[in-house]
Amino acid sequence: MAALLSVRGVCAGYRGVPVLRDVSFDVAPGSVVAVLGPNGAGKTTLLRTLSGLLPLTAGTVRFDGQDLAAVPVARRVRLGLAHVPEGRGVVEELTVAENLRLGGLWRRDRADVARAIAQVYELFEPLARRRGQPAHQLSGGERQMLALGRALVARPRLLMLDEPSLGLAPKVVAQLMAVLAALRSSTGLAILLVEQNVRSALSIADTAVVMALGEVMAVRPADQVRADDTLRRAWWGSGQA
Amino acid sequence: MTRFIFLTIDGMATGAVYATFALSLVLIWRAARIVNFAQGAISVAAADVAWSVGSRVGGWWLGLLLAPLVGALLGALMQRFTVRRLGPERHLDAIIVAIGVAMVVQAVLGMVFGLQHRPLPAPVSQTVLMVGGVPTLSPYKLLVLGAVALLVLGLALLFSRTAVGLRLRASALAPEVSRLLGVEVERMTTLAWGLATGVAAFAAMLVLPTGPGLHPTAMDGVFITAFTAAVLGGLDSPVGAAVGGFAVGLVLNYVTGYTDEPNLAPVALLGLLLAVLLVRPNGLFAGPTIRRA
Numbered sequence: 001m002a003a004l005l006s007v008r009g010v011c012a013g014y015r016g017v018p019v020l021r022d023v024s025f026d027v028a029p030g031s032v033v034a035v036l037g038p039n040g041a042g043k044t045t046l047l048r049t050l051s052g053l054l055p056l057t058a059g060t061v062r063f064d065g066q067d068l069a070a071v072p073v074a075r076r077v078r079l080g081l082a083h084v085p086e087g088r089g090v091v092e093e094l095t096v097a098e099n100l101r102l103g104g105l106w107r108r109d110r111a112d113v114a115r116a117i118a119q120v121y122e123l124f125e126p127l128a129r130r131r132g133q134p135a136h137q138l139s140g141g142e143r144q145m146l147a148l149g150r151a152l153v154a155r156p157r158l159l160m161l162d163e164p165s166l167g168l169a170p171k172v173v174a175q176l177m178a179v180l181a182a183l184r185s186s187t188g189l190a191i192l193l194v195e196q197n198v199r200s201a202l203s204i205a206d207t208a209v210v211m212a213l214g215e216v217m218a219v220r221p222a223d224q225v226r227a228d229d230t231l232r233r234a235w236w237g238s239g240q241a
Numbered sequence: 242m243t244r245f246i247f248l249t250i251d252g253m254a255t256g257a258v259y260a261t262f263a264l265s266l267v268l269i270w271r272a273a274r275i276v277n278f279a280q281g282a283i284s285v286a287a288a289d290v291a292w293s294v295g296s297r298v299g300g301w302w303l304g305l306l307l308a309p310l311v312g313a314l315l316g317a318l319m320q321r322f323t324v325r326r327l328g329p330e331r332h333l334d335a336i337i338v339a340i341g342v343a344m345v346v347q348a349v350l351g352m353v354f355g356l357q358h359r360p361l362p363a364p365v366s367q368t369v370l371m372v373g374g375v376p377t378l379s380p381y382k383l384l385v386l387g388a389v390a391l392l393v394l395g396l397a398l399l400f401s402r403t404a405v406g407l408r409l410r411a412s413a414l415a416p417e418v419s420r421l422l423g424v425e426v427e428r429m430t431t432l433a434w435g436l437a438t439g440v441a442a443f444a445a446m447l448v449l450p451t452g453p454g455l456h457p458t459a460m461d462g463v464f465i466t467a468f469t470a471a472v473l474g475g476l477d478s479p480v481g482a483a484v485g486g487f488a489v490g491l492v493l494n495y496v497t498g499y500t501d502e503p504n505l506a507p508v509a510l511l512g513l514l515l516a517v518l519l520v521r522p523n524g525l526f527a528g529p530t531i532r533r534a
Contacts, residue, residue, distance in 0.1 A: 051421055077423040089418045091411055102411050105404055106423035154423065 002065065004029045004190050005050070005081075005158055010059035012049040018057070018214070019045040025209045025219050027158060030188040032180070034205035034222065036198050042214040043194040044086055047160050050192075051083035052076055063158070078106060080157035084147045084164065092136035096127050099135055099146055103153035113153060120149035123179065141172040148176075152183070158190045159183075165197040173197065177204050202226050247369075247376045248498040249491065254382035256490020257389040258448045262460075262467035263474065263482035264396075265441035270476045271413045272433035274332050278339040279319060280441045281464035282346040282457070287312035287442035289354055289455055292361055301364040301450070305388070308446040309439035315346075316438025320431045329416070350457040358459075363450035385447045392443060393483070409433055466493070469510055473517050475524030484525060488513070 003026035013019040019042045027033045035043050048054045050061055052073040061068045063081055071079065090099055100120060104113035121128035124145035130138065135146060144164055151159055161180075165173040181204045183189050195201035202208060205222040262280075269277045287308045295304030319342055324335045365380040378386075400406040411419040412429035420426050444467075445460055452459065470489040474481020489510060496502075496509040517525060 053417065053420070073420040074423050074425050077421065083421045085418065085421065089415070089421070091415045091418060093414050094407075094411065098407055101404075102407060102419070102424070103422050105408060150422065 003027060003062075004064060005192065006060075006062040007050070008060050008062075010046075010049060010061060011057045012045060012054050013057065014045075014054070020049060021214045023059070023211075023214075023216050025207075025216060027190050027192055028206075029157070030184065030190055031206045032184055032191045032193060032204050033207045033209060034201035035192065035194045035209045035211060036196075036201060036225075037211035037217075039196070040213070041211040043211060044162055045214070046211070047083055047085075047162050047192070047194055050160060051081065074106075077154050077156070080155075081160070082151040082154050082156035082158070083160045084151045084162060086162040086166070090135040090138070090143050090146050090150070093134060095132055095134055096138070096146055097131040099150050100127075100131075100153055103150035107154070112155070116153045116155060120152055123152075124149055140167050141169070141176075144168060144172075144176060148179075156189065158192060160192045160194075162194045163196060164193070165195060165200055173200050180204055243375050244498065248494045250377050251369075251382065252491035252494030253487060254378055254386055254490075255451075255494060256487035257386050258444050258486075259463070259467045259470050259489050260483045260486025261389050261392065261444040261447070262441055262463055263471040263486045264393075264479055265437045265439075265444065266468060266471045267474070267476060267479055267482040268437035268440065269434055270471070272409070272430050272437075273320075273324070273329075273335070275324065275335045275339065276468070276476075277316075277434070277437070278336060278464075279343040279346060280316075280438060281460035282343040282350070283315045283319065283438050284308075284312055284441040284445035285449075285455065285457060285460045286315060286346050286350055287438070288361065288445040288449055289350060291442070291446065292455065301362065301446070305443070305446045308442040312442025312445075313435035313439030316441075317431050317435035319438075320434035324434070325427065325431070347457040354455065354457075356457065358453045358456045360454040361446075361449045367451065381450065388443075388447060392440065396440070396479075405432070409436075466510065469514050472524055473514060475527030478524070478526035481524060481526030 005027040007026070008024050010023040011018060011020055023046060025033070035046060037043055045054065049056060052068065052071065056069065063076070063079055066079065068076065091102065094102065100117050104116060107113050121131070126142050127145055127149060130142065135143065138146060148161070148164065164176055168176065177200050180191060180193070184191060184204075193201050193205065202222050202225060208220050208222045208225045209216055210218045210220070210225075262284075265280060266276060269275060269280075288304070290311045291304040291308035294307055295301055323338050323342060327334050327338065363381045365384055367379045367381045369376045369379050371377070400410060408419070408424050408429050409432065411422075412424055412426045413433065416426045444463070448463055449455060449459060466489055467486065470485035471482050472485070473488060474483070474485035492509055492513050493506050496506050521527070
């Protein structure tokens with residue numbers, strides 16, 4: 001099957017300081033790819049580059065066959081590429097309902113936006129109860145639900161999540177992973193998941209992209225990484241995973 | 242007491258215009274973290290163009306409708322072709338550019354319309370009405386209050402009820418997240434500038450008939466007073482701009498009314514600013530100072 005997202009030889013960085021070096025991997029339609037690696041591996045930089053917040057200095061990114069080089073950030077979500085940034089990225093001063101509306105403002109199909117928002121409220125019941133409250137009143141888990149739900153209002157084909165488990169209780173993380181797995185199997189949504197929480201990420205991933213110091217160290221089937229203890233230890237040390 | 246009532250009511254009417262102009266400064270501050278020092282000059286330019294048409298057809302009323310449109314166009318052009326080119330990080334450079342734009346606009350106005358004061362007549366009487374022997378407001382100041390109330394209501398509805406309003410707020414509060422959600426943030430910033438300078442031009446059409454009329458620097462005093470009002474309110478807050486505007490209007494009226502010494506007014510204004518900023522350094526209604534990407 002042709003890749004939904006194809007990353008080839010990508011280099012990028014901040015103000016002339018290179019971070020990513022020659023990064024290549026694919027995300028197949030409907031698959032879950034986990035990007036794993038320690039702090040400073042370039043995982044967040046990778047997502048920021050894929051969504052266009054950072055310019056490429058070399059390489060190509062194709063989404064559904066289309067080269068993204070000339071596609072501005074605000075246009076990429078229209079192609080079906082949604083990015084939930086690190087730190088949840090809810091607009092604190094706006095209400096839950098306004099945050100969700102914001103996710104679908106660009107869409108012409110108003111009826112489907114309303115349907116998508118209703119589905120988000122069904123999926124994340126606490127959001128429905130708090131729809132009129134400003135987002136800064138939400139708990140960490142609720143903010144993650146809001147950020148994720150808001151991305152879903154765009155009906156993306158690829159969802160890029162940056163550290164969604166950060167700061168959440170293990171139970172909430174498990175629920176979140178269950179929701180992601182369910183979304184993937186019910187809608188065929190592909191997910192590119194950046195995580196430091198290796199175990200949760202591997203629990204739903206098909207493929208693991210292991211990064212260190214801005215480079216891809218390995219691309220392996222997730223169950224192989226899950227099974228291979230030595231492999232895990234070598235990559236993340238015995239303390240993690 | 243009669244004098245106090247009159248000074249208070251009249252101060253509110255004057256303050257309403259300062260509040261409107263302060264609001265226009267706050268709108269740009271929220272969108273771009275820049276104080277637009279060209280706001281005064283652009284608002285005069287808009288009033289000049291609007292009155293050039295209005296004095297021939299439609300009168301002041303048509304002028305009041307045209308001025309915000311011309312002001313919005315000028316502000317949007319200014320943002321698009323000067324400020325945006327600097328990029329989002331160069332706030333100080335943008336302020337200097339704004340001062341430059343103000344000088345250019347004032348020079349062009351001087352060349353086109355001349356440097357003498359030209360009257361901008363009010364559409365209704367400016368004679369103060371007596372209510373039960375107490376002087377209150379002129380019909381014109383009543384009109385000003387009504388027009389400001391309508392404008393504020395319109396802006397509140399725009400920001401709270403429309404998709405464009407949501408885009409404008411999101412772009413100002415969280416530009417990066419907004420971009421990821423498909424909001425054309427650059428376009429929204431330009432729109433915010435246009436909206437703000439439109440509001441400033443509206444304020445100019447309202448205030449100029451109460452002074453010596455049209456002149457390239459006619460709004461400089463209003464700009465300084467309204468800027469003080471906006472800083473009082475916290476620069477970030479529309480409500481703060483309104484409260485600041487009314488406070489400044491009242492203080493100016495009380496000082497000039499009770500001392501008969503117009504030179505004291507600016508001193509009193511600075512005194513008020515100093516007092517407020519000593520107690521609340523970020524202004525009365527300042528929001529959180531940390532903004533996220």
